[in-house]
Amino acid sequence: IEGAKKCAIEFCSLSKTAGFTGTRFSYTVVPEELVFETSNGGTLSLHNMWNRRQCTKFNGTPYIIQYAGAKVFTEEGMKECQENIGYYRENAHMIAETLEKKGISFTGGVNSPYIWFECPKGMESWEFFDYLLENAQIVGTPGAGFGENGKNYFRLTSFGKHEKTKEAMERFNALF
Incomplete structure (x- = not known):
């Protein structure tokens, strides 16, 4: 430029x-x-x-x-990176589909491996973290870890295996 x-x-x-x-x-x-x-x-x-x-x-x-x-x-390295990115995009799509079905608005998951959404029922992020862990055995990242403005938000990641992402989204779906 x-x-x-x-x-x-x-x-x-x-x-x-x-x-x-x-x-x-x-x-x-x-x-x-x-x-x-x-x-x-x-x-x-x-x-x-x-x-x-x-x-x-x-x-x-x-x-x-x-x-x-x-x-x-290298040419081979770039090809492998694109394959990995495609794999994680599929996970992000699974997460996004689940949130859309539940009417939960979110951001990310398209050009980012992370999906952010507001915690339901007015929960703060650490409260929601505990709720998800105890009731669905799902782990995510409390937004409070990113500062005061993140305290009511939660982050899920697409970095994982398809099978585990699918299972987590089935549990999430059953919870809400």
Whole structure:
């Protein structure tokens, strides 16, 4: 994008694209052209500051994870990633269908592996977490973990096996 090198930083993570959730493999691109003005009228290079921070405080991603990350960008790796994404989209579709049938509005599940919805019956997210666990043996993520604004919301994930997602949605369906 024209002009982006002077105003944008690029972040990329392979956690969702390639299933690197436990390894935390990602990268950041800070263009050399990106500078900011100091209070005394000088400029500082954000690229140089980021490089110093990374070299001082971070030992780097282990080689085996870097090697796996490089494989993601091969033709075969990209094909496998797309297959995995398709698999999880099917799970998201199962979850979305169940919520739609129950008249529960939600967001996500189309271009995101997560499906968010407001907790039913005015419950707060931790209360709903306990309710789902005790009554349907379903585990999700309480929105309160994301801050005050999430306290009445709940997140389900499509990262799982089809069979388990189907079973969870059957239990969810029977509960509401």
